[in-house]
Amino acid sequence: MPRPLQFSAFVMNTTSHITHGAWRLPEARQTDFNALDLWVSLARELERGKFDFIFFADVVGLYGDHRSSWEKYVESGLQIPSNDPSVIASAIAHATSELGIAITSSVLQEHPFNFARKISTLDHASRGRIAWNIVTSLSPNAWRNFGYADITPHEERYAWADEYVDVVYKLWEGSWDDGALPQDRASGVHGDFSRIHKIHHEGARYRVEGPHLVAPSPQRTPLLFQAGSSPTGRRFAARNAEAQFIQSPSPADAKALVDDTRRLVAEAGRRAGDLRFFQGLSFVIGSTEAEARLRADELDEYIDDDAIIAHAAGGIGVDLGHYDLDTPIGDIESEGSRSHLLWLREAVPDREPTVRDLARLRTRNSRVVGTPEQIADRLDEWRAAGVDGINVMNYTIPGSYLEFIEHVTPVLRDRGLAQWEYAPGTTRRKITGADLLDEHHPAAAYRGAFS
Numbered sequence: 001m002p003r004p005l006q007f008s009a010f011v012m013n014t015t016s017h018i019t020h021g022a023w024r025l026p027e028a029r030q031t032d033f034n035a036l037d038l039w040v041s042l043a044r045e046l047e048r049g050k051f052d053f054i055f056f057a058d059v060v061g062l063y064g065d066h067r068s069s070w071e072k073y074v075e076s077g078l079q080i081p082s083n084d085p086s087v088i089a090s091a092i093a094h095a096t097s098e099l100g101i102a103i104t105s106s107v108l109q110e111h112p113f114n115f116a117r118k119i120s121t122l123d124h125a126s127r128g129r130i131a132w133n134i135v136t137s138l139s140p141n142a143w144r145n146f147g148y149a150d151i152t153p154h155e156e157r158y159a160w161a162d163e164y165v166d167v168v169y170k171l172w173e174g175s176w177d178d179g180a181l182p183q184d185r186a187s188g189v190h191g192d193f194s195r196i197h198k199i200h201h202e203g204a205r206y207r208v209e210g211p212h213l214v215a216p217s218p219q220r221t222p223l224l225f226q227a228g229s230s231p232t233g234r235r236f237a238a239r240n241a242e243a244q245f246i247q248s249p250s251p252a253d254a255k256a257l258v259d260d261t262r263r264l265v266a267e268a269g270r271r272a273g274d275l276r277f278f279q280g281l282s283f284v285i286g287s288t289e290a291e292a293r294l295r296a297d298e299l300d301e302y303i304d305d306d307a308i309i310a311h312a313a314g315g316i317g318v319d320l321g322h323y324d325l326d327t328p329i330g331d332i333e334s335e336g337s338r339s340h341l342l343w344l345r346e347a348v349p350d351r352e353p354t355v356r357d358l359a360r361l362r363t364r365n366s367r368v369v370g371t372p373e374q375i376a377d378r379l380d381e382w383r384a385a386g387v388d389g390i391n392v393m394n395y396t397i398p399g400s401y402l403e404f405i406e407h408v409t410p411v412l413r414d415r416g417l418a419q420w421e422y423a424p425g426t427t428r429r430k431i432t433g434a435d436l437l438d439e440h441h442p443a444a445a446y447r448g449a450f451s
Contacts, residue, residue: 002416003388004412004418004419005379005389005417006052006053006276006278006389007050007051007053008051008054008102008390008392009046009051009053010057010280010391010392010393010394011056011057011394011397012056012057012079012082012085013088014081015031016030016077016079017030017079017393017394018282018363019282019303019395020077020078020303020304021076021302021303021304022395022396023077025396027399028397029396029398029399033082033083038397038398039054039091039092040095041398042054042401043092043095043096044095044096045398045401046401046405048405049401049404049405050419050422051099051392051401051405052100052389052427052430053100053102054092054100054101055102055391056085056089056102057133058082058085058104059082060108060137060142061139061141061142062079062080062141062142063078063141064141064314064318064319066306066313066319067321072306072321073310076304078307085104086122089101089103089130090122090126093122093125093127094125098430099129100130100131100431101126101129101130101427102131102223103132105134105135106136106137106142107136107157107160107161107164108136108137109142109146111206113171113208113210115168116167116168117212117214119132120172120217123218123219124214124218127218128217128219128426128427128428128435129426129427130219130223130427131224131225132222132224133225133227133245134161134224134240136157137157138151138314139151154232158232158236159204163203163204164205165240165443166201166203167199167203167206169443169446170199170201170208170210170446170450171208171210171211171212172220172221172443173220173437173443174197174446174447174448174450175199175211176197176211176212176216177196178216179195180195180196180215196211197210197211197451198210198211198450199212199450200450218426219426219435219436223428224240224241225241225243225278226240227245227246229246229247234260234261234264235268237261237264237275238261238264238265238268239268239442240441242274242431242432243275243277243431246277246278246387247279248279249366251381251384252385254385254387255385257277258385258386258387261275262275262386269440270441271440274432274441276389276431277387277388277389278387278388278390279382279389279390279391280390280391281366281367281393282363282366282368282393283392283400283404283408284296284368284370285371285372285375285403285408286369286370286371288371289374292369292370292371296369299395308358308359309321309355312359320358323355325355326354326355326356327354327355328354372410372411376411376417379417392404
């Protein structure tokens with residue numbers, strides 16, 4: 001029998017994350033994003049619904065200008081203001097016992113030594129439920145916020161990421177041997193010096209002596225997510241990630257991407273099934289198809305298409321506010337997120353897509369509208385295409401998730417598409433069957449490598 005899909009709630013500690021304008025709906029509570037209670041109560045509901053993750057997106061800078069200004073972002077609440085999700089992760093960990101907590105953090109924003117320490121602390125606090133979404137930051141403003149003149153070119157960003165993960169792998173996997181913390185009251189030996197090691201990393205960007213200051217957490221290395229769909233990003237994911245967030249326009253496109261990326265995983269020396277794929281989708285649910293479509297039409301009245309274009313343009317790295325809506329996307333090239341352009345070309349395969357298509361497809365193409373039974377039919381198609389999980393995007397918080405849990409999840413469970421209960425153990429064990437990264441992962445090479 002096929003394995004159930006895994007489910008992640010895709011959120012951001014801000015008012016307007018993806019479906020810009022939806023925060024104006026009367027039932028939307030995402031304007032309360034500063035309130036810790038909002039996130040703790042949502043996490044508890046997700047755990048009640050047996051979601052696998054609460055997945056926090058994050059940014060450390062504004063997207064590129066829209067019509068030569070960043071006014072649109074402020075006016076529409078487009079990811080400004082936004083707060084640091086890692087700060088509230090420990091509260092969520094305390095309020096839940098099974099839910100995975102995925103945090104986005106860029107290689108740009110924090111030195112790898114301090115990041116490794118923070119993540120290990122959170123993994124201890126959550127008893128092994130932390131995941132890391134590895135990103136390289138595509139916003140020039142983010143790079144200037146950290147003292148750089150401009151964004152580092154695409155290929156160099158991934159070379160940076162390669163060294164960054166190398167450092168944290170050494171700290172998480174190699175700095176402490178098993179059994180290095182006996183805490184023996186009788187002998188008075190708290191730590192075994194012979195089993196704790198400095199890593200002496202020296203690379204192009206970092207010099208880290210070590211040792212890691214945190215004893216090994218339940219997972220050592222957190223479960224690893226990655227979202228890049230460019231050729232370089234996919235190769236990085238093939239080497240490092242255990243789960244990849246994708247936004248393919250159809251199950252057929254997803255199958256092609258999944259099959260090819262799994263080929264890259266095998267070429268990287270891992271097993272093809274070591275990388276799992278989470279498709280991003282949103283849902284409009286009705287008791288009848290007509291009701292669902294009416295709700296979708298009502299929702300569209302709140303959608304801010306101009307903000308959608310501004311957001312997408314920020315990912316591409318070009319101010320699309322100055323372009324005519326019928327400008328072909330093929331005329332646009334940048335050092336930003338090339339996966340955005342690839343996704344759009346996949347979504348409009350029969351002609352060259354335009355700026356107008358970008359606005360329409362950004363939210364509508366990833367939306368499933370229908371009854372719970374129709375939604376289950378559609379999700380079964382995604383599973384058959386090789387997708388392992390669904391990253392559920394929201395219109396309202398908490399409403400989008402409460403409706404999904406109340407109406408769709410029971411149908412999915414009856415069809416074997418969603419789990420009834422959590423498997424025991426850490427988040428990695430729930431997803432992969434083991435607490436630690438397996439021997440095929442590059443991080444495993446650092447176990448026992450230092451003396």
